[in-house]
Amino acid sequence: MTELTHTAVLRRTVARSLAGPLRSRPRIRCRRQGHRDRGDVPGWVLIAVMTAGLVTVLWAVAGPRLTSMLEQALDSVVGP
Secondary structure (H helix, E strand, O other): OOHHHHHHHHHHHHHHHHHHHHHHHHHHHHHHHHHHHHHHHHHHHHHHHHHHHHHHHHHHHHHHHHHHHHHHHHHHOOOO
């Protein structure tokens, strides 16, 4: 092989070895972010379900008392 051919092969090899990691980095970053975002959804669902359950329990326990407090407050307001 001639010196020009060796130089061309060397340049091509170096270019491929440098371009490979640069091309794969954004893909790896996107996969990691997608995995992290996808794993975060069940946490939010759990928070929403637990909040709804807590509101239901509190409403069942304190509902009659809250209703009577609201009625007393509305009865005390003097309207036109």
